[in-house]
Amino acid sequence: MECEGIAGIEQFSSPGKGRGLRVSRAYEAGELLFSCPAYSYILSVNERGFICEQCFTRKKGLAKCGKCKKAFYCNVNCQKKNWPMHKLECHAMCVYGENWCPSETVRLVARIIARLVRYKKHFITLFVETESMNMEDMDNEKRELNEAHIAGLHHFYSKHLDFPDHQALLTLLSQVHCNGFTVEDEELSSLGLAIFPDIALLNHSCCPNVIVTYRGINAEVRAVQKISPGQEIYTSYIDLLYPTEDRIERLRDIYYFSCDCKECTTKSMDMEKMKVRKLSDEISQKEIRDMVCYARNAMEDFRRLLEMCELSIDKMNTVFDDANIYILHMMYQAMGICLFMENYDGAVRYGEKVMKPYTVLYPAYSLNIASMYLKMGRLYMALDRKSTGISALQKALAIMEVVHGKDHTYVTELKQEIRGE
Template sequence: MMESEGIAGIEQFDSPGKGRGLRVSRAYGVGELLFSCPAYSYVLSVNERGFICEQCFTRKKGLAKCGKCKKAFYCNVNCQKKNWPMHKLECHAMCAFGENWCPSETVRLVARIIARLRHQRERSPSEKLLSLRDMESHMEDMDNEKRELNEAHIAGLHHFYSKHLDFPDHQALLTLFSQVHCNGFTVEDEELSNLGLAIFPDIALLNHSCCPNVIVTYRGINAEVRAVQEISQGQEIYTSYIDLLYPTEDRIERLRDVYYFSCDCKECSTKSMDKQKLKVRKLSDEISQKEIRDMLLEMCELSIDKMSTVFDDSNIYILHMMYQAMGICIFNEDYDGGVRYGEKVMKPYTVLYPAYSLNIASMYLKMGRLYMALDKKSTGINAFQKALAIMEVVYGKDHAYVTELKQEIRGE
């Protein structure tokens, strides 16, 4: 394979205590694009079929379906032809298995990676800094449960793809599934809905911080890295691997479970937001962390009204319940109820999440659309404009999501 060509303004280095990392060789301002990376391989979620093009991930009406399997949809013939080398791995199998065709997204993605590796002779545009083969696997850190999951994935791969794919040896498959487990990205839209799963080797070099200075967003099948803080020359680039709403103990547990490390960022060291995230109303006796956790175990059986006698509205566990209630209201077309819960969620979100957060932007979008459905146009426009201010930073001003939202604001 040819040597890596690098990315202007970005350099790989050994980050103290973190292994490989990326830093900037010049300063970047808020909203500035540091670099983009096309997906090395990707799969569209089965739930999105018929709504999004399998090749370019464009959401549009009137997509044309594959004439053979009738399950894959495309913008046009050009997209269909480009996607055929990957779709053919599934097309025949879907026809053969019918309703019994049910590999996981991870299995589907690994099948496509294997197919691409078989024919790859030089580094792809997704590997300017790191080749896919050199991604971290953490094989030695896996517990028995994860090892068993990998074995189940391998069995699924053989079951659904053996007729159309030559597999590497068992150990190579274990390594590849482990790499995907640690480095796979869930591709999301502007409302953070899951569109599919992808691998971006260069972006896998970004280290984690609960105080990130960049955010990763998606433009079709390309991932983009944009600054959400001012970044000085020589400074390391950090993204967040996890949802930042949760308190330090929960975040660290999640990072250890999936990525095998503990975070030592400023927020994890100071736990400055934990008090608010776990805030309780004043009680006659001091309530312990164990009592809070015992109460949370019963969350599914408690109503929000009952919980609110104990938890403050900014407590992240009741926020989670209210967010779920908002979703149920929207599903049931109870838009007044959706607004009621959404407004309770919105204020704490703007305090607990970083300023340029996709979680905040998606909430403003949802609220704007609810207000519009209730003929509260000026309130809806105001919510859209707040979403737009964040989206222009995290997606860039020329992104399709930004353009579409501007059209929505203008009533087009």
């Protein structure tokens, strides 16, 4: 059956995966398959004052809400359109002040419930045929988190919303958990959370043939390789940098399934991703496993501490090659810490070590690679290395024209940046 309202795309039963989408005509790399508006969405609190709450346009001179003075809009039209959702929070923010602190998940679920009530629909209709996690599969930590979300809903929104029963809320939270999207900008910084029911129909593959990007509150699906008629459309739910074992573990933990794509079956990139040093004494498998455990723990424990990152890199360097993904991850974190500390020379040093392996380990049209070229280009420009900076920005542009489309605001603004406008 043709996917409702989307020409050239049809919904079908994907073997072993449930529902899925496939194309009924050919698409070339860079071509837009379809776009869809968010059903419901929230702007991250950290982005308030920089981005319009209604349309997610980033601009200067936004007008603030006259009541709470915490929500910002392009103009009166955007404010009026957003009021049915903003009113859930406006009064509460005034009352609670600094104590107003619902999680982003709670804020999104509240808006979903409000919209369904407004249009007199039962919440389950939003996720028809979409997957949710099995409640029995959740560990205690996830159960406790869901209970905390429900408590947050009642605490911050009970004056404005009538909630379904407890089990229905648990089901809705699990569906949002599995089908929610983090809306990101061109540098992959999080802007907020959203629900896109049509995008949620896409199945996962570690060899994706499409990529999802954002234009305001619309999600766009573009081909990153040639897709023939009848082929299923696959996106990736997770970061593809990591080796098969890590990817499968993450998919099981978040989405409760394993991937059987070509890359997960052949593990063709694992050796490249898990490079070890060539030493006179061969490194044993036990040493590699021990170092993997160390690297995983280090990534969690020392993510924001530059000194610990550097110590971890030194330690891992005794076994791992510089292009090993655990070394790359730690250097990427170190780069971020340097940026936060305004140590731009240090950020460039780590970024240059990360950049080349990224272009080997990620697919050619990767948002991660484009983001790194953007960061590096802007760093070079800030350090008066103009020609090197423009070269990096042009490489980012070449990828962004495919994954975002040549008419996207991000692409237009980057072209102006390159021209020095």
